[in-house]
Amino acid sequence: MTQFLSLNETELKQQNAYWTAREISQQPESWCNTAAIIETHRAEINAFLAPILALKELQIVLTGAGTSAYVGEALAPHLTAKTDLNVRAVSTTDIVSNPHGFLQKRTPTLLISYARSGNSPESVAAVDIAEQVVEKCYHLVITCNENGELAKRAAAKKNSFSVLMPKETLDESFAMTSSFTSMLLSTLCIFTPDVNQLAQVATQTEQLLDTQLEEIKGFAQTDIERLVFLGAGSLLGYAKEAALKCLELTNGDLISYFETPLGFRHGPKTIINDKTAVLLMASSDFYSSLYDTDLFNELLNDQQCLAVKKLALNTELVELDDVWQGLYYIVYCQIFAFYKSMSLGLTPDNPCPTGEVNRVVKGVTIYPLTSR
Missing domain, CATH: 3.40.50.10490 (Glucose-6-phosphate isomerase like protein; domain 1)
Incomplete structure (x- = not known):
């Protein structure tokens, strides 16, 4: 019988822990699958990025919410050290709540958005607000969900490009695991492959x-x-x-x-x-x-x-x-x-069954960006 993290499939499902265990365990294989995807689409990715990266005074902003924000925070010091790019990590929650503190109108900006589902309110709003604030704004969307709002929007805009992670990284569990590492790895494979x-x-x-x-x-x-x-x-x-x-x-x-x-x-x-x-x-x-x-x-x-x-x-x-x-x-x-x-006797696939926190954030009101 199939085992993940030394527990068999039946035990895991009985304890509502199957998806978390499986998604943690699959990561080394998913990393290789992610690298293969980047290599397959490298020519397209480079064609999109080359003229943007050549822009004078370009700023690259790595963004996401929660776990997805930490993708950027782990990457920014590395990309700063290994490339000549001006890279910073800013969460979507910061961009949405205080856009003028992080985005400059006349600074060309490549917003790299990380999102498991691509449907979180702040993820979508950050893209819209960046478009509203920055004169020359471009978007690289790295997501696990081809049907998510971010991926669909990127497909419809010339200033945007979407890179989809392997299907198995669209984590079914509450907590992001393989989605986090695969999105991070994909960026390494794009900018500093090794x-x-x-x-x-x-x-x-x-x-x-x-x-x-x-x-x-x-x-x-x-x-x-x-x-x-x-x-x-x-x-x-x-x-x-x-x-x-x-x-x-x-x-x-x-x-x-x-x-x-x-x-x-x-x-x-x-x-x-x-x-x-x-x-x-x-x-x-x-x-x-x-x-x-x-x-x-x-x-x-x-x-x-x-x-x-x-x-x-x-x-x-x-x-x-x-x-x-x-x-x-x-x-x-x-x-x-x-x-x-x-x-602790909890259920890892849904550790908060009473619903105060959710797999995709709910209850966020996005307000129009105004001067008052």
Whole structure:
């Protein structure tokens, strides 16, 4: 019988956990499928992007809401370091609520929108508002839903292009998992492709899924009440997403937090007590890793935490940039959140059955952009 995260299909369906387990487990394969899609459509993508990227003073804004916003936050430091592009991450929720704080009328702008469904109110509104505010505005939509509003709009406009993720990444579960990593990976494949790093992170993540499930499950079953994720640069975006996954899948029962290793000392460290675990996402950058090591050793010496763990990869074959090894880290954190949800007696596919939060956000009123 088919198993995902060491549980058989019948058990998973009985506990309303099937889709979450399956979508976490499928990610290494989905990453390869995503890379193949980008390669297949590379000529079209390049033809659309080339004249835009050649524009003087172009600004690239990576945007989305919630998990989709963290796609951009993980990518922006990497793209800034590896390209000559002017890249920033701004959530759709910020664009919609305060557009003139992030968009400039005379600054040519490529808005890269990330969306699992493409139907969230802010995702659609951010595109409309950008069109209204910016004189020269272009759109690259990266989405998992070919029938979503963003994809349909992009198909109808000359200044827009839509890239569809593999069908299996249109997650059925409440929490975004494979949709998050595939949209992130697609952008890497477009702007900074690296087949060696992709192969290495996919292989090591498969090994994680094959060999570390029991260890992660045991960790999740400990008496943790507060969980802190730390990461710098691109890894801060992953830390934010890891914290959100734990909040979502435990329906808020596990308090989760994120920070950079250096920033953690400046007040947030007060979250630590004997029910707190800290997960440090170790950087592969030598300079950044010095600060990781300092804080890690400090936390061990303090002996105040329930647990302090450093996530790291075996980089003997290929040294991975932080944005690539972050894919491995987030799968570890997704698995932890899944097992924690199960240990609390929750249903991971729908951890909030009373409906206060939903798979696609509801209840948002979008107001017309006016001067008053």
